[in-house]
Amino acid sequence: MNRRVRLADVARAAGVAPSTASLVLSGRGTELRISEAVQQRVRAVSAELGYRPNIVSLGLSKGATRTLGFVSDTVATSQLAGDMIKGAIDAARERGYLLFIGETEGDGQAEKDLLEAMADRQVDGLVLASMFTRERGVPAELERVPAVLLNTVADRPTAIPAVVPDEVGAGRVAARVLLDAGHREVHLVGAGPGPGDVPLGSVAGEERLLGIREALAEAGVEPASGRARLAWHPQDGREATRDLLAVRPRPGALICFNDRLALGAYQALQEAGLRIPEDVSVISFDDHPLAGWLQPGLTSLAIPHEALGRTAIELLVDALAGADAAPRPAAATGVVHRIPTPLRSRGSVGPPGATG
Amino acid sequence: MNRRVRLADVARAAGVAPSTASLVLSGRGTELRISEAVQQRVRAVSAELGYRPNIVSLGLSKGATRTLGFVSDTVATSQLAGDMIKGAIDAARERGYLLFIGETEGDGQAEKDLLEAMADRQVDGLVLASMFTRERGVPAELERVPAVLLNTVADRPTAIPAVVPDEVGAGRVAARVLLDAGHREVHLVGAGPGPGDVPLGSVAGEERLLGIREALAEAGVEPASGRARLAWHPQDGREATRDLLAVRPRPGALICFNDRLALGAYQALQEAGLRIPEDVSVISFDDHPLAGWLQPGLTSLAIPHEALGRTAIELLVDALAGADAAPRPAAATGVVHRIPTPLRSRGSVGPPGATG
DNA sequence: CCCCGTTGCTAAACCGCGTTAGCATGCTCA
DNA sequence: TGAGCATGCTAACGCGGTTTAGCAACGGGG
Numbered sequence: 001m002n003r004r005v006r007l008a009d010v011a012r013a014a015g016v017a018p019s020t021a022s023l024v025l026s027g028r029g030t031e032l033r034i035s036e037a038v039q040q041r042v043r044a045v046s047a048e049l050g051y052r053p054n055i056v057s058l059g060l061s062k063g064a065t066r067t068l069g070f071v072s073d074t075v076a077t078s079q080l081a082g083d084m085i086k087g088a089i090d091a092a093r094e095r096g097y098l099l100f101i102g103e104t105e106g107d108g109q110a111e112k113d114l115l116e117a118m119a120d121r122q123v124d125g126l127v128l129a130s131m132f133t134r135e136r137g138v139p140a141e142l143e144r145v146p147a148v149l150l151n152t153v154a155d156r157p158t159a160i161p162a163v164v165p166d167e168v169g170a171g172r173v174a175a176r177v178l179l180d181a182g183h184r185e186v187h188l189v190g191a192g193p194g195p196g197d198v199p200l201g202s203v204a205g206e207e208r209l210l211g212i213r214e215a216l217a218e219a220g221v222e223p224a225s226g227r228a229r230l231a232w233h234p235q236d237g238r239e240a241t242r243d244l245l246a247v248r249p250r251p252g253a254l255i256c257f258n259d260r261l262a263l264g265a266y267q268a269l270q271e272a273g274l275r276i277p278e279d280v281s282v283i284s285f286d287d288h289p290l291a292g293w294l295q296p297g298l299t300s301l302a303i304p305h306e307a308l309g310r311t312a313i314e315l316l317v318d319a320l321a322g323a324d325a326a327p328r329p330a331a332a333t334g335v336v337h338r339i340p341t342p343l344r345s346r347g348s349v350g351p352p353g354a355t356g
Numbered sequence: 357m358n359r360r361v362r363l364a365d366v367a368r369a370a371g372v373a374p375s376t377a378s379l380v381l382s383g384r385g386t387e388l389r390i391s392e393a394v395q396q397r398v399r400a401v402s403a404e405l406g407y408r409p410n411i412v413s414l415g416l417s418k419g420a421t422r423t424l425g426f427v428s429d430t431v432a433t434s435q436l437a438g439d440m441i442k443g444a445i446d447a448a449r450e451r452g453y454l455l456f457i458g459e460t461e462g463d464g465q466a467e468k469d470l471l472e473a474m475a476d477r478q479v480d481g482l483v484l485a486s487m488f489t490r491e492r493g494v495p496a497e498l499e500r501v502p503a504v505l506l507n508t509v510a511d512r513p514t515a516i517p518a519v520v521p522d523e524v525g526a527g528r529v530a531a532r533v534l535l536d537a538g539h540r541e542v543h544l545v546g547a548g549p550g551p552g553d554v555p556l557g558s559v560a561g562e563e564r565l566l567g568i569r570e571a572l573a574e575a576g577v578e579p580a581s582g583r584a585r586l587a588w589h590p591q592d593g594r595e596a597t598r599d600l601l602a603v604r605p606r607p608g609a610l611i612c613f614n615d616r617l618a619l620g621a622y623q624a625l626q627e628a629g630l631r632i633p634e635d636v637s638v639i640s641f642d643d644h645p646l647a648g649w650l651q652p653g654l655t656s657l658a659i660p661h662e663a664l665g666r667t668a669i670e671l672l673v674d675a676l677a678g679a680d681a682a683p684r685p686a687a688a689t690g691v692v693h694r695i696p697t698p699l700r701s702r703g704s705v706g707p708p709g710a711t712g
Numbered sequence: 713c714c715c716c717g718t719t720g721c722t723a724a725a726c727c728g729c730g731t732t733a734g735c736a737t738g739c740t741c742a
Numbered sequence: 743t744g745a746g747c748a749t750g751c752t753a754a755c756g757c758g759g760t761t762t763a764g765c766a767a768c769g770g771g772g
Contacts, residue, residue, distance in 0.1 A: 004475070004500075006728060006729085007728065007729060007730095008728075008729095016751080016752090017751070017752045017753080018728090018729080018752090019729095019730080019731080019732095019751085019752060019753075019754090020750090020751060020752070022729065022730060022731085023730090023731090023751090026729095026730075028730095028731095032732095032750090032751085033748085033749060033750055033751080034750070034751070035749085035750065035751090038750085038751085052472060052475070052476055053476070053728085053729070054476065054478065054727095054728055054729070055476045055477050055478075056412055056415040056416055056421065056477060056478045056727095056728080056729095057416055057727075057728035057729045057730090057757090058728085058729065058730080059412040059415075059757090060412055060413055060416050060727090060728080060729080060756090060757045060758065060759090061728085061729055061730055061731090061756070061757045062729085062730070062757085063757080065412060065477070067456075067477065074442075075438050075441055075442050075445065081438050082431050082437050082438050085431055085441075085457070086430075086431050086459065089431070089457060089458060089459055090459075093458070093466075093469075093470070093473075098456050098458065098473055098474065098477060099456065099457060099458075100423075100454050100455065100456060100457075101441070101445060101455055101456075101457045102445060102449070102454065102455075103442065103445055103446075110449075113449075114449070116408065117449075117454055118454065119360075119408075120408055120409070120410065120411045121411045121412060121421070121423065121454060122410065122411075122412045233649075234649040238651075260649065263649055267651055270626065290646065290649075293589075293590040293616065293619055293646075295594075295623055362758060362759085363758065363759060364758075364759090372721080372722090373721070373722045373723080374722090374758090374759080375721085375722060375723075375724090375759095375760080375761080375762095376720090376721060376722070378759065378760060378761085379721095379760090379761090382760075384760095384761095388720090388721085388762095389718090389719060389720055389721080390720070390721070391719085391720065391721085394720085394721085409758085409759070410757090410758055410759070412757090412758080412759095413727090413757075413758035413759040413760090414758085414759065414760080415727090416726090416727045416728065416729095416757085416758080416759075417726070417727045417758080417759055417760055417761085418727085418759085418760070419727080
C-alpha cells in the first residue's frame, strides 16, 4: 500500500516549487512564463511517477468535485432501472464525472438523508429519478445545487428540467401499427377504453391511452373494449384476455399496456388454442427482455431507459458548464424533455384473420 | 442557493474558537476539558444552524471520505445487477457510506480508468463485482486500498476476500428436490450429463453440475441425459427439450440450468401437450422474476443477489473499521464467502407420473 | 509569596492543491 | 550607470475541517 504520488513529490523530483509544478500541469505554464525546459522536465517527471491530482483536494479549494448524485426511488425492482443507471453512468464517465447512486424505496426521510449525504460530499449536481413515470413534489434540497428530474415531472412549476419518455407518442405508434396492419377493432388490456381509465397515478398509463385514443380517432375508430386494472401483472393480463375471449366476435387485435400483461395474454390465447399473429395480433409497451423470449417475439414500444439516463446527465453537465458562463441557462430551465420510444417489431402483429 | 453552514459559522455564533467547536462536535470535548456550559452552547447553535460537516474537507485532513467504490463489468444486462447493487447500496448507507458505481462492460482499460477515477476521489474501499460468477485476475489498483471481490474469485492466491453464491449447494438442493419427489431419472438442460460438461468459463454451470451430480450419486443415480449449450437462452432450452421429447421413454424431470432455459422448456412441453408438473417436473436456477410469471410457477434456486451485494459491503466496512485496530484482520483475508441460495418452491415439481 | 498543577480554552500547523502577488536576475536604453 | 522592464520562478494564502502544543487564569501548598 504505497502512498499516492502528490504534487509535492513531482515538484521535488523535478527540482522546482510545488506552485511551479502546478502551473505547468494545469497548462498555465507558458502563460505564466515558465521556461520550456522546466515545463518539459516537470511533465516528464509527472508522467514517470504516475502523478494524478487529488480530486478531494480540488473539491476543497475549487468547490467542484466532478461528482454527481443519482437518487432514485428504487434501483432494483426492474430491469428498467439498470439501463437507466447505465446510461447515466456512461454519460457521466464520458464527461469525467463519477456518480453516487442512492435509492430511497419511496421513503421521504431516506431521500432527505441521501440528498444531504451527497451534499456533504459536495456533489456538483443531482439527478432525482423515478423508476416509473410519475408526478412528485420537489424536495428543498434540490434548490441548492443544479438538478434534473428523471422519469418524473414536478407537481408544480419549477425551474428544474425534467426528462421523461414520450408515452403519448408510444401510444400513437402502437395504435398506428395495428391500424396499418388493417385492424379496425382494437381491444385494450390494462386500461381503457374511455379516456382516463387507467390505474391510479400511472402517468405512463394515462399518456399511452391518450396517444392510442388520438391515433385511433384519426382513423375514425374507438377502442373496442378495455379493462382498467389496478396492477399490471401477468395474472391480470391472463384474466382480462380470457374474459375477452368469452365474448363473440373473437378479438383480432390487443394492445397490452405492458409486456407482463402481454405475457398473460399470450398464456390465455395459447390456452384457447389461438395463434399469434394469425388469429390475434398483440402489441405492447416497455420492451422488457421477456418480449424477445416469447414465441412469437412480442412487438413492443421500448421505454428508452438508457437514453433517459444519458440525457439527464447530459443536461446536468451542460448546465454545470453553462453555470460559469450564464448564471441561468435559459435553454435548460424547467423544460420537459420527451425521449422517443422506439418500436421493436418482432412478429406478434399481422393482418386481421377470420374472426368469430 | 444560500451557502452551507460551516464550522466557523457555528463557532462564531457560539462565541468560541473553531477548534473548540470542532472538539465539542466530534465528542472529544469532555476529554479535552471543555466546560459543560460551552459544550451545550456549541451543540445548541450547531443544531439550530443545521450544521453538517463537510466530508470533502475531512477527506483531505483525515484521509477517509466515507465513500466506497463499486465497479462491475455491467450493471444493466440483467435483473441480477440491480439487486446486487441494491444490497450494496443499502448496506453502505446503513453504515454511513455512499457508493460510487461504475461499470466497465468487460473492458480492461475502462476498468483501470474507473479504479483510478475512484482512487482520485479517495474512496475508502472498493468492491469489484461481476454479474455472472467467474474467475479473473486482480488488477494492481486493488492492492492500494481495501477491496472485496463480488461474484468473482481470483485466478491466483490473493489476500482479497471474495463473496460468491453457493452454487454447489444450489445444485445439490435442485437434485434433492426431485429425488425427494420420487424421481430417479433426471435430465439436464443446459449442461451435463458428465462432469465438466458446461459452457466455457461458466463457474455457475460447473458448480451447479457438481452439486447435482453429488446429490444424485448419494442416491445412486446418474443424470439420465444432458445437453451442454454455449448460451443459456430460451431458444436453447426449447430445442434441447424438443430433442429430449423425441426419445422414448418420455422424461419425467428436468433440471434447467437457468430460468431462461426453463422458459424454453415450458414452451416445448406446451407444444407437446404435456402438463407441468403432472407429466414433467421442472426445476431451475436464478429465480428470475420470470419464474413467478410462468404457469405454473417455476420452482427455482435463487441467486441471492441482494445478500451478495450486502455481504460484500459488510466485509469491506468491517475491514476498514478493523484496519485501525489490527493491520491485517485475519478473519477477512483471502476467504471465499459462499452465500446460501434459497429454494423458491412454486409448483413446477410433482411426483413422477406415468411416463412413456 | 512563589511555585506548581489544574482547568478551560485557543493558536497554529496540517491535509493537497490552485492562485496570485511579488521577488530576484539580467538586459536594454537613456 | 542607473532606471525600467522583461523574464522566470516561488512564497504565501485559502478551501473546511482535525489535532496538538501551549497559554492564561486561578487555587492550593510549602
